[in-house]
Amino acid sequence: MSDTKTPEITDSHCHLDFPDFANELDQVLARAEAAGVTRMVTICTRLRQEPQVREIAETHAPVFYAAGTHPMSAAEEPMATVDELLALAKHPKFVGIGETGLDYHYTADSADVQQDSLRIHIAAARETGLPLIIHSRAADDDMARILAEEYRNGAYGCIMHCFSSSPELARAALDLGFYLSMSGIATFPKSKEIREIFAAAPLDRVLVETDAPYLAPPPHRGKRNEPAYSAHTARVGAEVFGLDYADFAARTQANFDRLFAKAASWRAAA
Structure with missing residues (x-):
């Protein structure tokens, strides 16, 4: 029986508080469980919405x-403080700092504010020991520079969420001991370069995610994404690394447990 069991994986990044999932969360989580997705990290992107996101984690x-x-919200939201993030991190199911980062694609005019916000989040990650969750788009040089500068001020853990940037930024992150997360983008036919970046990365530094409700992988591309579909991305990941699905799933589970140690210990204690 054991070898027919669906391999377990973790959706390391999704947004279950978004309106796309309103009134359907129980069904979404049931489909995730059926697909072998036993854990999800839902990400709050504006601190004023933290109570709603926390409630989802407390309920499920x-x-x-x-x-x-x-x-992308840094210029229109109050600047976070390290103390504020440290207070939130006391919750037993709060397992990461972010997402934070730099996005110059649509919001380059707020680059200075974004950089200030990023450094505050890094300080909180360093102090809590929780992983920093990074969003990076069209800002590779500044991102690599700030991550390295701050690492010299004191080590911290980090995941480059939904990685779809350059090989140079991937190498800079990996050289600091950080992790890369594979999203539906890596499964798109045109994403050969992204798959090559992952293939060149150490296997023990790779996670999978959906970024749901965005970026659904085939065969659901163009539709609302949901945590169950991280299994499609993980199957592509297995192909990239030349592994069978169960082996790749097990490796990504071990990677998640290592980086998100607070989530792993909660599960062990539950």
């Missing part, structure tokens, strides 16, 4: 959460 055993100020 497989769900953990993280909170931060998304870089």
Whole structure:
């Protein structure tokens, strides 16, 4: 019986508080469980919405959460403080700092504010020991520079969420001991370069995610994404690394447990 069991994986980044999932969360989580997705980290992107995100994690055993100020919102939200993030991190199911980062694609005019916000989140990650969750788009040089500068001020853990940037940024992150997360983008036919970046990365530094409700992988591309579909991305990941699905799933589970140690210990104690 054991070898027919669906391999377990974790959706390391989704947004279950978004309106796309209103009134359907129980069904979404049931489909995730059926697909072998035993844990999810739902991400709060505006700190004022933290209570709603926290409630989802408190209500549903497989769900953990993280909170931060998304870089695209940094100019319109109050600047986070380290103390504020440290207070949130006391919750037993709060397992990461962010998402934070830099996005110059649509919001380059707020680059200075984004960089200030990013450094505050890094300080909180360093102090709590929780992983930093990074969103990076069209800002590779500044991102690599700030991550390295801050690492010299004191080590911290980090995941480059939904990685779809350059090989150079991937290498800079990996050289700091950080992790790369594979999203539906890596499964798209045109994403050969992204798959090559992952293939060149150490296997023990790779996670999978959906970024749901965005970026659904085939065969659901163009539709609302949901945590169950991280299994489609993980199957592509297995192909990228030349592994069978169960082996790749097990490796990503071990990677998640290592980086998100608070979530792993909560599960062990539950």
